[in-house]
Amino acid sequence: MARVKLTDLVLRDAHQSLFATRMVTSDMLPIADTLDKVGYWALEAWGGATFDSAIRFLNEDPWERLKKLKAALPNTKIMMLLRGQNLLGYRHYADDVVAKFVETAAKDGVDVFRIFDALNDPRNFQAATNAAKKTGKHIQAAISYATTPFHTIEKYVELAKEYAAVGADSLCIKDMSGLLKPYEGYNLVKALKKAVDIPIEIHSHATTGMSVATLVKCAEAGADILDTVISSLAMGTSHSPTETMVEIFKGTEYDTGLDINLLLEIAAYFREVRKNYKKFESSFLGADTRILVSQVPGGMLSNLEGQLKEQGASDKIDAVLKEIAVVQKDFGYPPLVTPSSQIVGTQAVFNVLFGRYNKLTGESIDLLAGKYGACPAPKNPEAVKKALEALKLEKEITHRPADDIPNEYEKLKEEAKKILGTDTVTVEDVLTYAMFPKVAPDFFKKRSQGPVKFTPEVVTPAPAPVPTPAPVPSNQPAKYVVNVNGADYTVVVSPAGVGVSAGPAVQAPAGSSPAPVPTPAPAPVQAAPSGAGTVISAPVAGTIIRYAVGEGTQVVSGTTVIIIESMKMELEIKATAAGKIHFLVSAGTQVASQQPIAEIQ
Secondary structure (H helix, E strand, O other), X not given: OOOOEEEEOOOOHHHHHHOOOOOOHHHOHHHHHHHHHHOOOEEEEEEOOHHHHHHHOOOOXXXXXXXXXXXXXXXXXXXXXXXXXXXXXXXXXXXXXXXXXXXXXXHHOOOEEEEEXXXXXXXXXXXXXXXXXXXXXXXXXXXXXXXXXXXXXXXXHHHHHHHHXXXXXXXXXXXXXXXXOHHHHHHHHHHHHHHOOOOEEEEEEOOOOOHHHHHHHHHHHOOOEEEEEOHHHOOOOOEOEHHHHHHHXXXXXXXXXXXXXXXXXXXXXXXXXXXXXXHHOOOOOOOOOOHHHHOOOHHHHHHHXXXXXXXXXXXXXHHHHHHHHHHHHHOOOOOOOOOHHHHHHHHHHHHHHHXXXXXXXXXXXXXXXXXXXXXXXXXOHHHHHHHHHHHOOOOOOOOOHHHHOOOOHHHHHHHHHHHHOOOOOOHHHHHHHHHOOOOHHHHHHHHHHOOOOOOOOOOOOOOOOOOOOOOOOOOOOEEEEEEEOOEEEEEEEOOOOOOEEEEEOOOOOOOOOOOOOOOOOOOOOOOOOOOOOEEEEOOOOEEEEEEXXXXXXXXXXXXXXXXXXXXXXXXXXXXXXXEEEEEOOOOOOEXXXXXXXEEEO
């Protein structure tokens, strides 16, 4: 019997880390039979960002992916990554939604639920763990690893005991940034093996260049299972190569017993598949030792690159990486993993652009106020004060945050019926809507067109002539789709003095015509300021989510008037003067940084 077992992450975390979670199911199924013969402990194939990416970018139903993979992998356990009370979204859900999600995922094909909480707050495991127990599936509790004064071996041992006591079948050390050093990993595993009598799995990204050595030392300390990725999708911000680990342990007491020839066949297949996604590749492909200080997870690095490009601030990446360390400390040292990594990272961007905590995102406010749970350490009192003032609270929340959320599944079900225009709705569609209510309606409309299809880029001798764009009224931004290094971007050129913003263009489903460039909706979309009032401009590039007050409302300075979504976080835009508010853009409009969005007269 093999001393060390392997879980391969090729169907989930590998492409999430290396090329923005873009792999489609049709690129997974042809090699499934071979994957199923290897003898992995499990294949991680669902959860994390795959659900979001499937409906947002791939026009693919994530539930159908799960069912197809389950049918194609009858002999191998399918693992999913579940964010505790957050499930796969960016907020806490009511307990009834958590229970329904876990029940449905188990029915459709999940065998191992790797459950974690970004803050390592055991209370946020409660609902998901209870639901998973009822399904009879394997429950793996994951501890988010960080290196701060408040993350010690003693603290990790304490957490491990708590998770074992509530019924975890195994334990995972989730090192999302490649911070776990070999000898520290050895000491940690030794301590955990003494404290709990359940298998221990090690998950360590290759970002900092230490992961292979770390996995070896953890195995020597008694780790039972190691996370790896087939070599053609390994290293960089991904993980250690499966074949490398198999060969390192071969002939030793840690021998995995896996067939290197099967693995080489799988590697060859994904080497070709990877060519389909070249335009999504992260530029962080080597060892980035800056992460030893910033602690940014692998998947977050490419995200930050794109966000800064969108804000016209690509040159500020180093400043943002330094600021992340400051924000993490001020926010109570949360481990940097979804969603806390996105919250801390976006706040760091805003701090660099606008000054420290001059603009707090809605999610930063909630984290500081305790709405995500208990952080490991005390927070910056001044930042907390700003958050509490924004929420009109007297003190931080100290109880389980989900206790404040009433059951919501039936309400979400009725909303999903209205969106779909049907009297009945599947559980899967209700849950898809619940996870991403802003994205799901558009996905439901386009789902019948089928998933997008990616193919290797074709090198042409010379670029085609650029068509002359149609004239655009001088008071309205012009929108173009341009191709940069093989990737399409929607570029918004605003009126003189306003600025330019760019973001990825939407890929059309396979076999369909390219999507037309969006045109402005009827007034008040992109209306020009009258010049007779005080103009409110968008501080960042983003999307107008909603008005916070009605058109023509009398407001005073400091009133929240518009909510913008930028970098996946929500930002309140406040009135800068007193008077009647007139909106210059409609909800759903993409706006450039410094573009006029409202006027107060």
